[in-house]
Structure formats: C-alpha cells, structure tokens
Amino acid sequence: MGHNAIIGQSGGPTSVINSSLAGVFSVCRRRGVRQVYGMRFGVQGLLKEQLVDLSALLSSPLSIELLQRTPASYLGSCRYKLPDYRQDASVYEALFALLNRLDIGYFFYIGGNDSMDTILKLSEYAAAVGSDIRFVGVPKTIDNDLMITDHTPGYGSAAKYIGVTTKEIVRDATIYDMKSVTILEIMGRNAGWLTAAAALAQDEDCEGASMICLPEIAFDPERFLAQVERAQRVSPSLVVAVSEGVRAADGHYICELADDALSVDPFGHKYLSGTARYLCGLIGRRLGSKTRAVELSTLQRCAAHTASRTDVEEAYQCGGAAATAALDGQTGMMVALRRLSDDPYLCVTELHDIHEVANLEKTVPLEWIDAENARMKEDFLAYARPLILSEVTPMYVRGLPRHLRLER
C-alpha cells in the first residue's frame, strides 16, 4: 500500500480547523509517514493537482504553534459534492490515479456534513475497486450540527466568541437611561447551537441576553413584541439574540420579510441576512423603542484571537486520532468526541462508521429550550460551559495576532 498521506480542508472555515490539520500532520510525522501532502482548495484543488508539501511547510515547532492560532483553512477550501460513483466514476478514476501516483496510503478530510459525504463516497469507491487507501474524516463546523459526536470542533470557539461579544454588547447597549432594543443576529440556519451560546453571557456580572430565539422554535412576531414590551418594563435596554434562521410557523424565514432578504455568499450560496434589521424595524414601528441591529457575521467563525483552548486542543486531538486510526488500518471512519462528564469535564475521541454521520443534522433538543420565556435551560448551559473554557494566547507581533499563511 501507499506510503504517503494527504490532508484536505473543506466547507466553511472555523477558528480551529487548522488545529485539526496540525494534529493529523503531527501524528503522521511521528508515526513515520514519509511525505505529507496538503490539497489546496480541498478535493476541487486536488483534481487540478494543486498540492503543497506540508512536511516542508510545517517543519518547525513554531509553524505548528502558529498554525493552531490561524483561523480559516490554511490549505484553502471548497464546497464540492462528489457524484455517485455508480452513475459517474470518471472523477473517482482521476482522483485514484493521482493518489496512486503520489503513493498515497492515507487520505484525511477535515470538514462538516458535505466533507463526511466525500469520505463516505471515496471509501465506498475504494472498497468497490479494491484500493487499500484509507479514508478518515475529521469533524469540523461552528454549527455543531453533526450527528454522533457530542460536539464538533469549531463550535466551542464560536460559542466563546458569541459569549464574549454578547457580554461586551450588553455593557455597551445599557449605558443610556432610555428604552432600547439591540438585536444580535447569529449564524445557524436550522440548528440554534450558536444562538443558544448567547445564554453563556448571563452571570453575576452581566444581565445577559433578555431573549434568545432559536430556529428550532416557530417564531411568532406578535408574541415576540409582547415579550419585548414585558421585558422592557423590568429593564429598559434589552439585548436580544436571534438566529438568522428563525422561521414563522408556516416555515417562511423571518428575514424574507426584510426588503433585501436573501444575500449571496462568496460561494454563490444564498445566505440569510436581515432578520435583525427586520425585527428592529418592527419594534420601532410597533413599540416606538430605539433599536440597533448587530450582525455577528463571519467573525463568529474566524475570531481565533478569542478561541477556546478546550476547542483548539480537541481539534488537535481529533486530527491526531484520525491519523492514528488510518495508520492502524481503519477506513471509512469519522472521529467523534464522547463526553464522559460535565464537571470535571472529561471527553475522549472515538471512531464511528462514516455512514452513521454523513448527511444528517443535529438540532438543539427542544427540552433544553424554554420557549415561553425565550431562554436556554440549565441543561444547555451545563453542556456548553466546558466547551468555552480557557484561552490560547495569540502570538502578538506589532500589536496584532501572528498567523501562518500559505502563499497563493
């Protein structure tokens, strides 16, 4: 079988996807893999033979430390869905010819649902054609919506950013002695994990978000207005956290009611935007309160300067576990995290058949949400608190965090 390894990153970025890359790379090197390649722009770049030699690029311990502090995908990314090989094998034939030419024995893909679908299809094709290349997936997504795994690397840092930001915005939004509503628009189309993280801000030094609206609960604008009005009787300046994906009972996104609703992301996918602005307009018109809409936007997934150390370390462990698994003979697997206890927090990696995880979506359990009072229950807090614990100090150069960059 092949002697070399190749690693790719795929899908949307996170603050810790590079820590997983560092984990895969480090274990491959320690276990004596001759050459470790990186694919530029995921499978899409691989098809164009856009490769880099990670063994050379990451040869120093400093480069590994910097890599773990660099947000987004060091290798570049893609959003590419492989066809069914039974219908169209040509892409597979090209890919496997290239992998064999590079003497690849181990193939790692770090990503979310779509990336696990890639691992599934490649490992099935390998079995069908009798290839012994081993395919292992490393989970990654800020959305925390992958099945099987207790949580997903990337979520903890995004949750920490949202907690930090919510605390700071609460301080900012409550300085005037007047009625106001600040609405934070948080990512998450179908799963409310990120928006729920705003609940972490509440503590003895912070009022926290007065209301939290997840996509798992049908959004009723009239009930929302009544809740805002009631909450303002207690404290005039409110901060409200709303998922970009909140929908009315009939399934329509609330942001579709805004004038410039659906925007298009750099990949050409429509993305949701405008929910907070729409709700601000509604509150202004109906309650006469001052409002401000704040979209947390892409910073949720790239604010590495406030990454969770727990998350950075688990991302590294997941990468290392994937490398260990492949080198020990496993294929068609994804690494998952299994929590042993909340407090003290204990969590281990384990392997799951990729069929268990690909193309499924995990949402926030309804019993963790107090829909009536738009708040997260203690169950959620106990789940989320350990994931944002501890910090990774950035390496500051001239006052700004230093990153590791791959030249184009």
Place this chain on the structure above:
Amino acid sequence: MGHNAIIGQSGGPTSVINSSLAGVFSVCRRRGVRQVYGMRFGVQGLLKEQLVDLSALLSSPLSIELLQRTPASYLGSCRYKLPDYRQDASVYEALFALLNRLDIGYFFYIGGNDSMDTILKLSEYAAAVGSDIRFVGVPKTIDNDLMITDHTPGYGSAAKYIGVTTKEIVRDATIYDMKSVTILEIMGRNAGWLTAAAALAQDEDCEGASMICLPEIAFDPERFLAQVERAQRVSPSLVVAVSEGVRAADGHYICELADDALSVDPFGHKYLSGTARYLCGLIGRRLGSKTRAVELSTLQRCAAHTASRTDVEEAYQCGGAAATAALDGQTGMMVALRRLSDDPYLCVTELHDIHEVANLEKTVPLEWIDAENARMKEDFLAYARPLILSEVTPMYVRGLPRHLRLER
C-alpha cells in the same frame, strides 16, 4: 472651597473610558479627596440627583483592575448639550446648587466633543458667578477626531480591534479559489481614523485590505469598480475597508443610495448604515463577483477583550492628570496627549484650555492618504502602530472576561 469630587462619563462608549474613570478616582483618593461621587448617566442623571458613592464601590484594588477591563461607561452615559447660560441659566443654577450641597470642589467629565463643550460652559458659568469649583475634561472617543491631542484615548483599542478583525476576515475571505469581494464597513462619519486602521493588518503574514476608502476623499463609484476589477486580476478574493461616512463628490452619503439607508441609534440619532451592502450590490451587478458585507458595528467601541494596553494605560494617565490638575488649582482645562517620538514610542499628558478643543473636529491629513491607490501611507502607519501595542489580559471566569457592573 468644596472638599469632594464628582466624575461623569458622557457620549458614546469606548473600551477604555472606564480606565480614565479609574485614573481620576485613584488620584483623587491618593490626594486625600474626602468623597468621590459618580454621576449616573452624565449631567442628565446629575440633574435628577442620580449619584453613586465611588469611594465605596471602588474600594478594592480588584475592583479597579476589573473596571479597567470593563467596556462602555460604568456610570452610564448621556448625550446632553447645555444651553447657553446667558440665555437660560436655570439649569446652571440647579446644577451649582446641587454641587454646592454635595460640597463639590472638583468636577470631571470624560467624553468627546460634546462633553468638552459641557466643561467649557460650566467653567465659564463658574467664572461668571464666582464659584471656585474646578472643571476639567478627560478626552475620550474612538473616532480620534478631537483637536490638540495627538490622539484620543479609546482610539487605540478600536484601531487594534479593527486590525485584529481585518486580519482574521482576510484569512476567512480568501479560502476559496474564486473571485469575491468582502466589504468591511467601519465607523467614522467625517473622520476616517478608524477605517484607516484597517491598514494595520497588512504585514508579512497578511495581504491586508486591498483598498481603504475614507470619508476625507470623495467617493466615485465608477473609479471604485475599476479599482476592484484591477485588484481582482492580481488576487481574486479581496477585502475592502470602507468608512460608513463615504460621500460622493456632491456630498451625498453613499449609504443614502441603499434602500434602508439611515437608521436610528438608541439615542434617536440617525446613524449611517448600509454602505457596504450597497457597494456589494453594485459589485455583484456590475462585475458579477460574489460579495459579502460585514458591518463591524458597535464591537469597534466595546471589544475590551482585545483592548490595547497602550490605550488602557494612557486613558488611566489622562484621568490621573485631570485629577492632578484640578487638585493643583486648574479649571476650564482638558488633558491632552503629546507625542515625543514614534519609535521608541514616548507620549506625555499636558493641559490645554478647553476653548482650544471644544466643538472642533480633526480629520485624517490628506497627505497621509494615497487616494489613487486607496491605501494609507507610511506616515499614518508610523502614527498608528504604537497606539495598538501590547495587550491587557482579561480576567476570565468560566471562559468569559469578567466585568465590573453597577446595579441599576
């Protein structure tokens, strides 16, 4: 004369306005001032006798440390402009009666242009009626648009946040192998100091912002499109920093071209919003590139977790210098910062007559801007770099920065 001191905070918040409060308070205590009051919600709260006893609230060294790490105005804020006392003295009579009843000898106001106008008017009224209460202003604004002072406490931390964020968003925005334009919308209606800070991101590990558009330079959409197109020939994914206040040659704000242009802030002031969204639409229509609009929003002024230590310390020094000045007999003054050298960076406080500073606005020198290439020149970088240097480690509790909060 009076034995006690009173401190107020006014105008928009910053990450370090509380460090100035700590500076005034600490020197007053050290110099033996009997009682230090805080006004809730600035002069507006003072008129309603909304006072707190800072001597009790800030009695421990830990509370001072936490205060310096807490964004926004600990005491609350207001936007309140005093009338001309020659036309309407009633507010002044009420205020001075209260100040005398509280045995106030020293009055400190931490704020921007409007707040310095308050110091000016109160000190003039005091002179007119023969009061010996001393009035001293402490500068504060993220906008950096105060005259006389080399820079304004609050700007360094906002600039650091913008530098950190721009670096992270550049990493995030350049992961796909395709054309895209990400537009960062940055605060600053007339002065481009904050938007210019995006230039700090460029370094050997970061491409930085490809273009920077300040309100000081008339914005020509056609020239902008041509520049974007040209830049994309070199690197397909661009990040562009645009001031919310950019205007066409005829003086119209670019954001007025957006559908939902002028929004209203929690104080009821119209604020500019939508510039980035408008430009994204324009680029999409005319160049067919993918786009994303990111409004940095209120986080620019409250992201204390990434405050500049230089800024936090200078804010404290300005507060301390104000207390020293008042206790030494000065009135009708504002503390300013005077830079002695860029590298090594040396900066001292000095006093200026409040008439020199109130109601004037300082913009970015045109010779620091390369309008043709939409870039900041080295002069600006030499000016701004020292202001973002070094960090203040937040005190993390349960994974989030701890703040000091005044109960409502």
